[in-house]
Amino acid sequence: MTSDAGVRLECEGPVATVTLCRPDVLNAQTPAMWRALHDFSRDLPGDVRVVVVRGEGRSFSAGLDLSVVRGAGEGSIAGLTALSPAECADRIAEFQAGFTWLHRPDIISVAAVQGHAIGAGFQLALACxxxxxxxxxxxxxxxxxxGLVPDLxxxxxxxxxxxxxxxxxxxATGRRLDAAEAQRMGLATVVVPAAELTAAVADLTAALLAGPRDAVVEIKALLAGATGRTHAEQQRAEREAQTRRLRDLAGIGE
Known part of the structure; x- marks a missing residue:
């Protein structure tokens, strides 16, 4: 499935691949692309377990398309400032929905990043x-x-x-990080030569699919919620998750 906005969705068994396909502009993003991304989230088959997000060509995404920022459309500064504060916030919430579905508890999302990941591109990688x-x-x-803030x-x-x-x-500085620094900071799961990016993502995907789906879903939920829990609350969450797994493995219903 390819959107006219420049985003493609391909599903093969438990793996869905979302590709930004505007390589002529380094996959610069538009509100239409964010809407397409959100629409894709509703089109995923139920057996999808891993979503890979990638950019076609030499860059993942060079960020927000500046023609949108400087124009008069829905994602432009002029278009947003013409709205009331509440309407503006609601519009940005619609934009965010193109990113936040990648947090879904039933999938693991993987960004395959080459070249530029600037602004909205960086935030799309972070959404994974x-x-x-x-x-x-x-x-x-x-x-x-x-003069803006990250809002995706x-x-x-x-x-x-x-x-x-x-x-x-x-x-606050907007400076660029290379892959090595990103890995030292914990932003990168792994860094590989550009020629090995596709293979490395395939290997990671295979490893993620090796475990039982329900166990992986429980693990993601445990870790995703850990920072918002106290030690006691996290330990309780572990106990409850493990009880569900044991009962499921034993074939015991609710």
Whole structure:
């Protein structure tokens, strides 16, 4: 399935691949692409367990299409400022939905990042659970250079991965991180030569699919909620999850 907006969805068994396919503009993003991404989330077959997000060509995504920012459409500064504050916030919430579905508890999402991952591109990579970076990857939260803030659901994930102080420095300066620095910070699951990116993602996907789906779903839920729980609450969540798994394995119903 290919959207006119420049995004493609391909499903093969338990793996879905979402591809940004505007390589002529380094997969620069538009609100139409975000809407297509959200629509894809509703089209996923029920047996999909892993979603791979990639960019066609030499870059993952160079960020927000500047023709949108400078124009008069729904994602432009002019278009958003013409709305009331509540309407503006609601519109941005619609944009965020193109990213946040990748947090779904029933899937594991993997970003395959080569070349630029700037602004919205960086936030799309952050929306995924795991990130495989090519050695030529360059990441930047560049919204500050336009006088804007990151608003596509990337700030919480960034703080969770690198801590408040480092996240502040990355966002407030807009500087670029190379793949090696991103790996040291914990932003990259693995870094590989560009020629090996596809194979590395395939290997990771195979490893994720090797475990029983229900166990993996429980594990993701445990880890995703850990930072918001106390030690006692996390231990209780572990006990409850393990009880469900034991009963399921024993064929005992509710």
């Amino acid at each position: 659970d795991l990130r495989v970076l090519a050695e030529d990857a360059r990441l930047s939260m560049a919204e500050v250079t336009l 659901a990337g700030t919480k994930r960034l703080v969770e991965l690198v801590g408040y102080a480092r996240a502040l420095e990355i966002c």
